[in-house]
Amino acid sequence: MTAKATSSPDDLNVILATDCGSTTTKAILIQKVDGHYRQTHRGEAPTTVEEPAADVTVGVQNAATEVGELSGRKLVDENGNIIRPVDGQTGCDAYISTSSAGGGLQMMVAGVVRNMSAASAKRAALGAGAIVMETIASNDKRKPHEQIQRIRELRPDMVLLAGGTDGGTVKHVVQLAELIAPARPQPRFGGAYKLPVIYAGNPDAADAVRQTFAGENIELAVIPNVRPVLEQENLGPARDRIHDLFLEHVMAHAPGYPRLIEWADAPIMPTPGAVGNILQTIAERQNINAVGVDIGGATTDVFSVFGTEFNRTVSANLGMSYSISNVCAEAGMKNVLRWVHIDMDERELRNRVKNKMIRPTTIPQTREALIFEQAVAREALRLAYIQHKEFATTLQGVQQQRTVGDTFSQSTGGATLVDNMVLDLIVGSGGVLSHAPRMEQTVAMMIDAFEPEGITCLAKDSIFMMPHLGVLASVHPQAALEVFEKDCLVYLGTCVAPRGRGKRGKPCFQYQIKGNGIHETGELKVGEMRLLPLPINHTAEIVIDPERGFDFGDGPGKPVKGTVRGGTVGIVLDARGRPLVIEGEESDRREQMTNWVAELNVYE
């Protein structure tokens, strides 16, 4: 009864999926209902990688048992194994899982040129779901002994070394290997662990790299170059190899994981890798540009798909509990407090922030505490998005072919791929966004932090199901898509906002919205916001006529037409301008914030 599922994807009727997070293991049950896949039940239990249990499968059993109790379907047998295949009201057809427990996958990457091969290596590692602890490059302005010292201090799970195009430099790549080999980076899992090093650089240097690492306690894997030519990246082989090594080495050393790997019907993926997977699948299928964000206690992950380009960044130390103090330090308390419309004492707040840091599981009890935490969240998201925009760029080092038509164009390699004007969908997840008491608060945080331009749909991941669906997409893409659309996303509404700035109180744009149940026309002045209800699953056509200097995508002052999607909040018309700057003295700022909060009905 506990044998692995062997049926074809179309025969899968009941799927159990878990995500083993650092603190909580979340299980969901996906079942075929009337021919469609739906997420039907969920359960969770504390993750058990640490003492006293020190076995991740205990948390999985507990979470699965809870799902079983809620669904009336027995999923775990007397020996603690997941029951497969389905037999009446017992068992599931497939079990899949992701994991970020024990700190996830921690990597160090190295490349010859920081903005070229090192950047490609970093993209490959991040895309695979790793936390990049350090990027070493020949031109990172550190002296070799400083780089070696840094490598010695790190305890990565694996190293990705790139450098040189095919047939390009050998010397610089070998020089990097010569820095890494004597530094002898110590893996996290102790002396018996052979540190995996993936070489994904110029193949001509592979033998010399092999020779350099010979005799060290290192397991070298040579794979195709991540940057075979300057104009092109080839990240797939590196990502696949990272996933393989994650399973073979990192996970195999974590408590209970060999059993978990044995249980799973598909390779266990690092949680962020799976989230990236589902976002890419959705963007591709729906032909949209999308940004996903997961704001956690310690870190914030940002994912984006623009065109065919997928990027992921992890902002370590931007989070809402363990890292809340760092958010305030990086953003500055003044920037945090600009989002607050009530009186607060800064000294008191500083101590509260630290108390949250040292007791990260506490929750805001008062309205004031909630307002402050949501202000911090705006800054954490804003900073994480800035970091993402700086990282998600076109390839640098590519020779630009210019024509006469480009005479006045200043575009160069390394320009950000993130363009809020062409962004179609923002998906938010993580406690502060997903569990905000009012969805208006989630919308307000997302608009203030991301500053969407043009017409942008906003949604949240209802119960942080994207990791499960990411790994499901590798087994049964159709099931993953159905559940994503029907149960995972909660559509909040649409933000309509122009790029450009103007004098407060002057006309900004006129609008006309027609659709089922809505017929609105009006004008917004610069600095105003307006909320128009449009229920979930409803759409409407909008015609916008902006004033000169304001652009909705077709150029300044040019009218645009589009479709807006309804949601639990509705349509937010935002005439505050972009970039969003809150002007004026303290009392003026407070008044503006109070007006926006009232208009969007953010706090009751």
Added chain:
Amino acid sequence: MAHAYTPGLRVSHCVKHRTRRMLPISGEVVVSVGDRVNAQDVVARTFLPGPVIPFNLSNKLGVAATDVPRCLLKIQGDTIRKDELIARSPGIFGMFQKEAYSPDDGTVETISQITGQVILRGAPEPIEVLAYLAGEVVEVLPEQGVDIEADIAMAQGILGIGGEAFGTIRLACQSPEIPLTPDLIHEDMRGQIVVGGARMTGEAIKRAIKVGTAAVISGGMDDQDLKDILGQDLGVAITGSERIGTSLVITEGFGDIAMAARTFELFQLLEGREAAANGATQIRAGVLRPEILIPLNPDEVTPNEEPSSEHGLLVPGARVRMIRDPYFGLLGKVDSLPHELTVLDSGSKARVLTVILDDSRHLTVPRANVELIEE
């Protein structure tokens, strides 16, 4: 029965405590099972591979990397002193020769014919691991480290700064509600573990550093004072490597908050005793709290305070401290644990408990915002 699990900080008058002391890499364990050790005795030592000093001879001599071996006056494995001649280029007919000198003392570890780079390995760095806990060696992990066990009194703090420190316990405040101010820190507290009451002020910390205390322990501190002392904002609660001149431990949190009575009474009882303190804190997976360990004499050992079956369980009657505003620091007893979710003032729904405060007031607070205390 309604209950929930809420871990608290450990404060114990007598407990058998075991600590593992490990070398960062393999080395020599210098004690045996059964040995009695003092806190500052060395129990294991090793040598960390010396620093790596890379330098490019190809560039220095102006020769191709493949020609570097021909220019070398030293071979792999040779030891070399700083400024010693290491290589000489052949020049042209013996003229225009260039010479390269060693940038440091070390051993020639590798010579690369591809890059022309020579790696020098500096002298190994000795590493010694101290016992930290005065007690008996109960297990030796060959070449790795030891386990030491002792009957001790101990208190955990909530956050610390700085690493391990040793000294005698010395009370600066006579009650846990008294803030630790500079006038309470005296010259003769040098090398001692100074115990305050409520918030330690920034001036008091500066005074303690000047006097040279081993560690300072108190109920709370102000974030601004911490920032001033560290010279930067503490972004995440991972500490232990700071070198500010003394170790610091706060037992309750940030702001004006008194040390828990039970913790203060423990220090009061054991004033004058040798102790070991460690400020190292890690509030992440694998949580590490700062601690103060005070070895007990054999005649002081009472039956160990084993955690009761209800240890860590939030049950009616359990003593709790509020750990979040607006009630931060208040103490009380759990009255009831309603099962259903309750809407908070923030608008969120959460599982709550009701508390009867020491001043008889009744409060409703989220379960996530209380911490169990043993008193």
